[in-house]
Amino acid sequence: MTPPFEVTVLGPADSTVDSTALMVTQHVTAYDGGRFAVRLTVTAAAAVTAGLRVSLRLGPVADPGWLVPGVFYGENRVAGCRVRYPRFTVDHPDPAALESDAWSFRADRCATPAVFAWDDEGGAALVTTEWSPLGQAGVGFAVDEDEDGGHPVLRLHFPYREEPVVYDGSPVPRPADLPSYTWKPGETASLDFDVYVLGGDRHSYTDVLRDVHGRTAARDLDAVPWVSLAEAADLTAWGLYRWHYRDEDAVLLETAAFDRDALGERGDRQAMHVSWLSGIPHAYALLRHGRRVGDQACVDAASAVLDNITANLTPGGTFWGQWTREGGWNAGWTPDRRRVHARTLGEATVFLQRAVALGRAPALWTAAVGSNVDVACAGQAADGSLGSGYDVETGAVIDRHGTSGLAWIPALVSAGRVTEAQRAGRFYAQAVRDEFLYGAPEDVDLAPTSEDGYLAIMAYVSLYEADGDREWLDLARRAADWTLTFRYTYDVDFPRHTLLGHYDFRSRGADQASPANQHLHAYGLICHRELVRLGEHTGDEYYTRSAEETLACFRQFVAREDGDFNAYRGMVTERYFQTACYQPKGMLLTLSHAWCVGVLLLACEESLG
Template sequence: MTGEPPPFAVSVLFADGHEEPIEATCFAFTEQVSTEDGGRFRVLLDVTCRAAAPIDAGLRVELRLGPTDDPGWLVPGVFYRENRVPGCTTPFPRFTTAKPDPALLESDTWHLRADRCATPAVFGWDRTGGAALVTTERSPLGQSGVGFAMAGTCPVLRLHFPYREEPVVYDGSPQPRPADVPGHRWTPGETATLCFDVYRLGPDRHDYTGVLRDVHRRTAPADLGAVPWVSVAEAADLAAWGLYRWHYRPDPPVLLETAAFDRHALGERGDRPAMHVSWLSGAPYAAALLRHGRRRGNAEYVAAAGAVLDHIAGNLAPAGTFWAQWTAAGGWGAGWTPDPKRLHARTLGEAALFLLRAAVAERGAGRPRPEWESAVRSNLDVACAGQREDGAFGSAYHAADGSVLDWAGTAGMAWIPALVEAATAWHEPRYLVAARRAGYAYLPAVENEFLHGAPEDVDLAPTSEDGYLAVLGYLALSEHDGAPRWLAAAGRAADWTLTFRYTYDVAFPPHTLLGAYGFRSRGADQASPANQHLHSYGLICVPELFRLGTRTQDEYYLASARENLACFRQFVARADGDFNAYRGMVSERFYQTACYQPKGMLLTLSHAWCVGVLLHACEAAIEGGFADD
C-alpha cells in the first residue's frame, strides 16, 4: 500500500436532488493527501462556499473500482457481502442487483449514517484488489455517512457529509421508512475541513483487518481505566447480586430472562416469566453464579445456581437434548423458533458447554454432579449421531427424535468447544474426532468471511454471536491439538468478530440518558445488521480472546478484550436508582443510532444474559489474572 492512493472524486449534492462535480459548482476546494503509517492515505479536504446567498448542499466522496461480479461489501457491524441471504425470514437491508425492491429492503445501492457502523468505513473489491474509505462519526457538517453502489459492473465506495440514508431507512421494523437525506446550510464564505482516509487493498478479502487494526491502534484511548464505573471485583459482586435478586425464582428454579427497571409501576408484569437454557438465560449464567458463589463463600448463590442447573439437566426433551426454553405458561418447549418441535443448535450447544464446565469444576472440587454430566453426554451424543458426512452439524433438531431439521447457516459450530472439552474431561476420543471434523467443515465459512444463523431471533442473519461461536470453537481445537491451522482459524474468526466492535465513542446528545452519563461505546459490539444496537454478548468469549492474544502475542486481541470488559463495567447499577435501575441490573440494549429507539436511549429491562456474561467475564478475569485493575 504505497505510492498514490486510488483516485477519488468529490461532488456536491444539492437539495433538489441533482449532483455535480465540485469543480463545476459554487464551491471551491483544496485537498491535501499524505501517506501515513499503516499504509493509509490521509486526506484533508477544505471546501469553501462561494455562493452569494445561503445554500443547502451536501458533499460526496466517491471511489470507483474495476469490474467484478462479487464486490464483497463490508461496512463493519452493519453490512456483510449481500448481508441477507435468500431464504432469511428476518427483514433487514440486502444487497442485490437482481430486480431489487426497496419496499423489501433490497437495493444495489445503500447509504448509511456513520453511527450504524462499528467503524465508519466501507470496503469493496474488484477482480484485482480492493479499497477502503474510512472517516469519523461526525464532521463539521454533522453526522457523517458511508455507502456503496454498483455502477454497471463496477463497485463504488462513498462517503457523505452530512450523511444520507437511501434508498430507504431501516429502523429495526419490517417496514422501511422514507429516505433521509439532510443537507447542510452553507453561508457565503463558510469553509469546512473534512478528513478521511483511503486505503488500497490487495485481492485477499481479509485485508480489511489491517485497516481496522490501524484505526484501532491510532485511536486508542489515553486512559482506558477512566472508562469503567467499577472495578472487576465490584462488577462481579454487583452482577451476582443482580442475577440472584432480580432474575432467580426458586419454584421452579429458573433465571427469568428479563426484569423491569420500574418495579413499582410494572412489578412482575414487566418481567418475562421464561428461561432459555442458554443464550438469553440458563446454564452459562447459572454456572457463573455458581463460580462466584464458591469463590465468595455465598451459600445462597451456590444453592440457587445449582438448583437452576439441576432443573435444566433434569428436564431433557424426548430426543435426549435439552429443551430450548422453559416458560411459566407452557413449561419446557422449543424457544423462539416457529416450530414447537424445532430446537436451535446454538442454544443446545452453548448450554452443553457451560453445564459441562460447571460439572468439571464441581468434580474437580470433590463435588461430582453425575446428572449434569449425563445430560451433557446425552446432548453431545445426539449431535454426533446427526453429524453430516462432511463434518457439519445441524442447525436445528427435532425435539422428539433428534433428527436434523435444518443445515443452513453456521450455528452448528456451537457444538465444537463442548465436544473438545468433553473429550478432555472424559477421555472420549470420539468427541474429539467429531469436533475436528466439524472444524474442517466450517473452515470455508470462516475463510469466506461470512458466518450466520447463531441467534434464534434473526434467522440466517450474520451476527456478532456467530463470531463468538467460531472463536470459542477454533481456540478450543487449537489449545487441544496445537495445530497451526486451528490457531490461524481462531485468529481469522476473531478478526471477523471484531468487525462488529466499536472503535470509537459515539457522540450522544447531551440531553439523552447515554449522553448525560457519558457512556463510552468503544469496546461494545453491534448485535447484528438486523439488530442495530450495542450489546455485551462479546463478554462470553473474553477469556478466549485473552488467551488467543497471549498465544499469538497479538496486542490487538488483548486490547480488544480489555476494552470490551471495561465498556460493560459501565451501566451496571451500583445502587438502587442508578440510571433508574435497581442495584445489579444490566440493560440489554444501548441505542447508538436510529434503530428501535432514538439515539441515546437505554432499554429499561435487565436481562439475565447481560448480567450473566458480565459475571462470567469478571470471574474469568479474576481467576485468570487478566483483570485490568
C-alpha cells in the same frame, strides 16, 4: 499515488445545485500500509444548501465483497432469511423489501465508519469519523454498470445520507433521510477521511481496522469503568440472584423490568432459555462466584437452576430450548415447534461442562452433558457438518443451514470427542475463510451476527488447545478478526440531554449485535476467556486489548445502588441505542436481562481467577 476519487456536490434531497457554489481543494498525505490521509478544504462562493459525496470507483467484478463494519456483509441477507433488513442485490431490487443495488448509512450505525470493496485486481476502503464540521458523516456504496460489467463504487457523505430507504429495526422501510448543510457566503470547512489501497486478499480489512484501532486508542482503560472487577462481580451476582432468580420455579427469568412499582412481575418475561438469553451459562457464572466468595445462597440458586434444566431433557435427548411459566418446556423461539436450535444446545452443553469441572456435580448434570453430546455426534454428517436444528422427539437433525453448529465444537472437545470436533472444524473452516458466518441467534434466522463470531472463536481456540494444530490457530485468528468488525473503535457522540449522553457512556469496545439488530450489546463477553487466550497463543496484543476494552466498556451501566440510572442494584440492560434504530439515539432499554448480567459476571470471574 492516491487512487482517483471524485467529489460531488449534492443538493437537498434529490435536487441538484451549481457545483461551482462550493470550491474544493485537497491535500493528501501518504503513509505506510497503503493509507492516504485526505483533507478537503471546502469554501462556499455563495449561500447554498448542499452536501458533498466522495466516490471511489473500482474495476469490474462479479462480487465486490461489500463490508461496512457492523452493518453490511456481502449480500448481507441470504435468500430465504425470514427476518427483513437491508440486502444487496442487482436482480430487480425492491426497496420496499429493503433490497437495493446501492445503500448509504449514517456513520453511527457503523462499528468503524468505513466501507470496503474489491475488484479483480485488489480492493480499497474509505474511512471517516462519526462527525464532521457539516454534521454526522455517512458511508455508502453502489454499483456502476458499463460495457465491462459492474464496478463497485465506495462513498462517503458529508453530512450523511440514508438511502434508498431507512432501516429502523422494522421490516417496513422508512423514507430516505437526506440532510444537507446550509453554507454562508465565504464559509470554509475542512473534511477529513482516509483512503486505503488493499491487495486481493479480502481478509486485509483487518489491517485497516487494526490501524484505525491503534490510531484512535482509547484513554486509560481504568478511567472507563464505573466499578472494579470485584465490585462488578458482586453487583451482577446480586442482580442475578435478586432480580432474575425465582426459587419457586428454579429459573433465571430472562428479563426484569427497571420499574418495579408500576410493572412488577408483569414487566418481567416469565421465561428462561437454557442458554443464550438465560439459563446454564449464567447459572454457571453465579455458581462460580458463589463458590469463590463463599455465598451459599448464590451456590444454591445456581445449582437449583442447573438441576431443573438437566432434569428436563427432550425425548430426543437434548435440552429443551426454553421454559415458560405459562407453557412449561418448549423449543424456544424457532417457528418450528419441533425444532431446538443448535447454538442454544451447544452453548448450554459447554457451560454445563464447566460447571461439572468445578467439582461436586450431581450425576444428573454429567448425564445431561453426555446425552447432548451423543445427539450432536449421532447427527454429524459425513462431511463433518453438525446440525443447526434438532427434532425434540427423535434428536434427528432437521436442518444444517448456517454456521450455528460451531457451538458444538468446544463441547465435543471437552467431552473427549476430539475427532468429531476436528471434522466439524474442517467443515466450518470454509465459512470462516469466506468471511460470512450466520444463523447463531434464534431471533434473526440466517442473518450474520456478532454472536456467530463468538461461537467461531470459542470453537477454534478449543481445537487449537486440544491438538496444537496451527491451522486451528489461524482460523481462530481469522474468526476473531471478523468478529471484531462488529466492535466499536470509537466513542459515539451522544446528545447531552439523553441518558447515555448524560452519563458519558463510552461505546468503544461494545459490539453491534448484527445488521438486523442495530444496537450495542455485551454478548462478546461470553468468549472473553478465549479472546484473551488467543492473544496469548499468537502473541498479538490486539486481541488482548480488544477483550480488555469490552470488559471495561460494560462495567459502565451496572446499577451500583437502587435508583442508579432508574434501575435497581445489580441490574444490567441489554440494549444501548447508539443510532436511529428501535429507539432514539442515546436511550437505554429499561429492562435488566439475565444474559447481560450473566456474561459480565462470567468475564469478571474469569479475570478474577
